[in-house]
Amino acid sequence: MSTPNNTTTAPETPPVVYPDYESLKLDRPAPHVLRVLLSRGKMNSLDFQMHKDLGSIWRRIDEDPTVSAVLLAGEGRAFSAGGDFDMVQRIIDDYDFRCQMWKEGRALVQNMLDCTKPIVSAISGPAAGGGLAAALLADVTVAGRTAKLVDGHTTLGVAADDHAVALWPLLCGMAKAKYYLMTSDAITGEEAERIGLVSFCVDDDEVDARALEIAIRLSQGAPSAIRFTKLALNNWIRAAWPSFEASLAFGILGFTGPEAKEGLAALQEKRPPVFEQRSYI
Template sequence: MDGYPEYQRLDLSWVSEGVLRITINNPRRANALDAVGHGEITRVWRDAEADPRVRAVLVTGAGRTFSAGGDLDWVRNLAEDPQARTAGLREARELVTNLIEFTKPVVSAVRGAAVGAGLVVALLADVSVVAKDARLIDGHTKLGVAAGDHAVLVWPLLCGLAKAKYYLLTCDPLDGAEAERIGLVSLAVDDSEVLDKATDVAIRLAGGAPTALRWTKQALNSWLRTATPHFDAALALEFLGFAGSEVQEGIAALQEKRLPVFQPGSRSA
């Protein structure tokens, strides 16, 4: 890709004139995002913003999975290294704000699992096209930290406070069909149709009036900007939790493939 830095965890290609495809590509780890991948999915929006050839973006995952979220080694490093935690908080905020301030239309094509930072990208896309049997999971509280990232910012706006509280507190997974029913995503289609449908939408948007589309997006995203104080509070509480004891049990449970057992009355700090 002329004009772009070399990416290790992302593949960039042109779907058609004006449509940039960003593919999260770490298939051996279900497209999990390690420190390198998280940094790249944060920065790529600035690179695409600066490219006048880009009129719309299609973002997807390699193979049959969108993204399994944060790589466990990276998550463990956040819990153990204060400097990594500080840098991680800053980058997590930039991922969300870069997406909100990105002026061009973004379409996500989601198959399989979308978790963590992958779910951030999937749901902050302007149009989200998901497989009916996709699994959307916000697992923060199961990990032992507050639901930060995008969750407090956008879930109540998309599906209402009652549904947001239920799924963010319980970490229950949603399939794509249910996510569409409650308004969390734009469209749910059969798995075999996801990429074609998302590509069609991205091509249509790339062919639209660019200024009108960008200004409409800018105005609509004002709803997200007004919720920035809620986002900042949630993100700060999430990363405060990475310094506590509950996240250690959450990480151990993930490693051992079991349910976490949190002690009654335990505190995160």
């Protein structure tokens, strides 16, 4: 008499279909490695659609059975210069759009934290604003020596939001986080590694190769063990979620005031901002 076989074969997960993104290019430089390339003009600045796509793509990646690791990079000489001027102006002028950007900014952080696949970022050239948020929310970060990392929010006249209040104190300590987030001083890749803001700093022409090497290594490791480790470690960031929510609200509030208008005008006119010294709070 044969023994009944109670084992069942799990149904195959259907392949994930990625849309044709306007400003994100996808390719597979190695088996089980998906590369997400920011591609919008010379500086890969974010408009609304690019910001939305960069926030939502992680949910698709998490469901893609063919992906074991992700490589995030910028096309050309910049990782990303952050939000473009038109988008910032619209945030200032349009209440409904301002609320939508609050929602999309929250989704970017949430979805990158929830994505179980390990993410490696290759940071070359300038990285600012929402682009910097995505770069530093990666699990392993590789920066070029002359890369220029800058949060930049206070120069614009709004509170540091996006990701920094939750993440930077964990990476480089409260003293450095407070200084760089309040002054908006730029940090080279070399200095970013020294203070712990990024995982590795390499020569500029080695960034992509080193990041890909790490992504391939992660893609060949024990997938469940690596993903569970990532999820557990990300609870340190989730513990700071109330601080992140407050920073995001303060940042959005700032777009309604005169400081953001002056900050944007100064950037457009390529001059230092002149903020009126009065007490708002």
